[in-house]
Amino acid sequence: MRDESLTITDNRTGKTYKVPIENGAIRAIDLRQIKTEEDDFGLMTYDPGFLNTASCQSRITYIDGERGILNYRGYPIEQLAESSTFVETAYLIIHGELPTRQQLEDWTYHITHHTIIHRNIEKFIDGFHYDAHPMGVLLSTVAALSTFYPDAHDIMNPESRQLQTYRLLAKMPTLAAFAYRHSIGMPYAYPDNDLNYTGNFLNMLFKKTELKYRPDPVLERALDVLFILHADHEQNCSTSAMRSVGSSQVDPYSATADAAAALYGPLHGGANEAVLRMLTEIGSKEHIPDFIRRVKAGEGRLMGFGHRVYKNYDPRARIIKRMADEVFKVTGKNPLLEIALELEKIALEDEYFIKRKLYPNVDFYSGLIYQAMGFPITIFPVLFAIARTAGWVAQWIEMIGDADQKIARPRQIYLGADARDYVPIDQRA
Ligand code: ACO
Numbered sequence: 026m027r028d029e030s031l032t033i034t035d036n037r038t039g040k041t042y043k044v045p046i047e048n049g050a051i052r053a054i055d056l057r058q059i060k061t062e063e064d065d066f067g068l069m070t071y072d073p074g075f076l077n078t079a080s081c082q083s084r085i086t087y088i089d090g091e092r093g094i095l096n097y098r099g100y101p102i103e104q105l106a107e108s109s110t111f112v113e114t115a116y117l118i119i120h121g122e123l124p125t126r127q128q129l130e131d132w133t134y135h136i137t138h139h140t141i142i143h144r145n146i147e148k149f150i151d152g153f154h155y156d157a158h159p160m161g162v163l164l165s166t167v168a169a170l171s172t173f174y175p176d177a178h179d180i181m182n183p184e185s186r187q188l189q190t191y192r193l194l195a196k197m198p199t200l201a202a203f204a205y206r207h208s209i210g211m212p213y214a215y216p217d218n219d220l221n222y223t224g225n226f227l228n229m230l231f232k233k234t235e236l237k238y239r240p241d242p243v244l245e246r247a248l249d250v251l252f253i254l255h256a257d258h259e260q261n262c263s264t265s266a267m268r269s270v271g272s273s274q275v276d277p278y279s280a281t282a283d284a285a286a287a288l289y290g291p292l293h294g295g296a297n298e299a300v301l302r303m304l305t306e307i308g309s310k311e312h313i314p315d316f317i318r319r320v321k322a323g324e325g326r327l328m329g330f331g332h333r334v335y336k337n338y339d340p341r342a343r344i345i346k347r348m349a350d351e352v353f354k355v356t357g358k359n360p361l362l363e364i365a366l367e368l369e370k371i372a373l374e375d376e377y378f379i380k381r382k383l384y385p386n387v388d389f390y391s392g393l394i395y396q397a398m399g400f401p402i403t404i405f406p407v408l409f410a411i412a413r414t415a416g417w418v419a420q421w422i423e424m425i426g427d428a429d430q431k432i433a434r435p436r437q438i439y440l441g442a443d444a445r446d447y448v449p450i451d452q453r454a
Contacts, residue, residue, distance in 0.1 A: 035068075037061050050079055069436055075260075076333075081268065081430065085118060085419050086259040090334035095341065097257060098122070106344050111252035112136060112222050115194060115415035118257050119422065139195035140216035140225065142166075142203070143173050150200075150207050160289045160406045162204035163197075168282035170196065177276040180425060189277045190418050197414045198222070201407045202229030208403070214238070223248040226411070231399065243355045244398050247348055248408075251391060254341040255409050257416025261333075263287035263294065267417040268424050269433040277421055284417045285410045291328075294409040297392035298402050300329040304361040304368075304393075313368055321377045329389030330372060336382035345390045356397040365393060 029046045033056075044055045057067030072078045087096045095102040098117050105114050116124045116132050124132060146166055153162050171177055174192065179185040203213045206229075214232040216225050224240040227248065232238040258264070267284035271277070288294035307316050320327045332339060353359065369385055372378045395405050424430050 033059065035059050035061075048082070053078070069438070071438055075265070080260060080265065080433075081424065081427065083259060083420070083423060084121065085423060086257045086416070088259055088334050090332070090336050093335060093337040093340045093343075095258075102254065102340055103344065106250050106253050109253060110221070111249045111256065111412065111415075114253045114256050118415050119190060119419040135191040136195045136222065137216075137218050137225075139191045140199050140218075142170075142196055142199050146170070146173070146200070147203065147213060150203050153204075153207060155208065155210065157204075157208065159201065159204035159208060159404050160285070160295075160410070162207070163200050163407050163410060164282045164285040164289065166200045166204070167193075167197065167278055167285060169278075171276045171278035174276075174278065177278060180274055180276065186277070186422055186425070190422075193277065193281060193414055193418055197411045198226040199229060201404070201411055202226060204407065205230055205401070205404050208401075221245070221249075223252060241355055243351055247352045247394065248398070250348060251345070251394070251408070252412035254344060254387060254391075255412035257413070257419060259334075260420075261293065262290070263413060264416060264420050267421055271421045271424055272430060272433045274432075277418065280421060281414065281417055284413070288410050288413065289406055294406040294413070296328055296386070297388035297395070297405045297409070300365075300388055301361070301392040301396060301402050301405070303328045304364050307364055307368070310364060310367045313364065313371055316368075317371055317375065321375075327368070327372060327378075327383070329386055329392075330378065331381070331383040332386045335384065335386065338384045339386040341387040342385045342389055345387065345394065346385075349390055349394050352394050352397055356399075359393045359397040361396070362393055365390065 031044045031046055031051055033042045033044060034040070035042070038061055040059075042059055044051045053070050056070065059068040060066075070078065085098065087099070088094065097105060097114065098121055100117065100123075105117075109117070112133055113124060113129055115136075116129065146169060149166055149169055150162060170192070174189065176185055177189045199216060206213050214229045217228045217238065218225075220228055220238075220240065224245045227240040227245060228238040260268075263284040266287040267280050270283040271280040291299045307313060317327075319325060349362070353362070369389070372383070377383075392402070392405055395408060396402065400408065
């Protein structure tokens with residue numbers, strides 16, 4: 026049998042330590058025994074941005090960034106995008122197995138029947154300025170939900186967790202759609218239980234005076250696939266926020282608000298918005314070489330390119346690129362597509378991008394589809410947040426049930442001033 030351990034020699038003391046290796050990792054706490062003196066704190070690891078630190082054990086999502094593989098609960102993303110629906114995928118991610126027909130019916134029923142939000146939440150949304158970013162509205166109102174459902178604090182109770190799961194999955198599209206309607210001064214459109222998850226979301230966004238909104242089946246399905254692709258992505262920035270904040274045992278609405286805030290940033294869920302702004306700024310294919318030159322000179326980033334984990338083509342980007350053709354058949358081509366295709370072609374042949382393994386990520390093409398479907402740019406990260414709620418909830422539930430987990434509390438390496446006496450203001454230089 027292979028010896029699954031690591032032998033470390035501390036050259037400061039000449040002492041040797043044997044540390045067990047489990048699942049390809051050592052426990053950072055095992056390094057604490059490595060000391061130069063008895064009262065020494067012990068050795069730590071320094072890992073800003075968690076480049077090489079596993080913060081948890083998880084059974085939800087598997088990514089092989091070198092080979093461009095993404096599986097939810099073992100099922101390849103390509104198969105789920107082809108054959109599943111977002112609601113079914115959310116069940117899979119959260120419960121670990123594909124549902125039976127009856128389980129799927131029950132799951133769909135509950136999610137469909139929790140879509141309404143309290144009238145007072147509508148009043149909060151009314152109170153936002155007309156040009157409030159919908160992501161800011163979404164994350165504030167999802168936090169506010171915690172005040173409407175005090176039972177959500179009972180996080181150790183599986184029945185309570187189940188109920189909050191229905192509510193979160195059901196209400197996120199409603200909050201998002203109402204935030205959008207507010208921004209354009211339209212009255213809120215209430216949920217329609219005859220429609221499926223994405224069809225109803227389109228209804229709440231785009232219904233005007235017609236008695237019944239009928240979503241285009243191609244666009245409804247395309248949005249559903251985009252939601253499947255965004256449903257989870259293991260320990261990314263927003264999911265880490267969900268787990269980190271959730272580890273304090275706060276209710277899931279407050280933790281989801283923090284996850285949504287993390288997703289708001291341009292390096293994460295705000296990237297598809299940033300891609301569209303970038304493509305619009307480039308304006309035409311002739312300006313691409315100059316833009317690439319500026320990126321290489323460090324004057325900005327090629328948004329929608331590069332990923333902390335994928336060092337190969339993001340498998341989600343490949344699916345989206347293919348799907349774009351079907352959407353554009355219905356909506357007409359997005360004129361920015363030509364620029365995106367040319368940009369990708371040039372970047373993939375350029376030494377700078379090849380050397381750094383920078384490939385298109387999920388956000389490079391998704392914005393083009395969203396824009397062609399009539400979504401305003403500011404709502405792009407909101408779409409991401411709706412889908413990712415499935416992953417956040419799944420990871421939160423997994424964390425609650427993990428006996429290894431404790432409140433997230435990283436260490437630091439203190440490099441500041443030594444202890445010194447307070448100086449009264451009239452004696453300061
Ligand atoms: N354009 C140009 N150069 C880039 C880009 C980019 N998009 N991404 C990385 N680089 C360069 C960096 O400048 C750095 O170069 P250097 O070694 O010469 O200094 C090198 O590649 C490594 O970059 P890091 O920032 O260290 O990589 P990290 O893993 O920390 O960043 C990230 C990953 C944030 C996604 C980054 O690639 C990026 O900013 N991309 C653009 C934003 C984006 O598309 N985000 C969406 C990510 S997907 C998602 O969240 C759903």
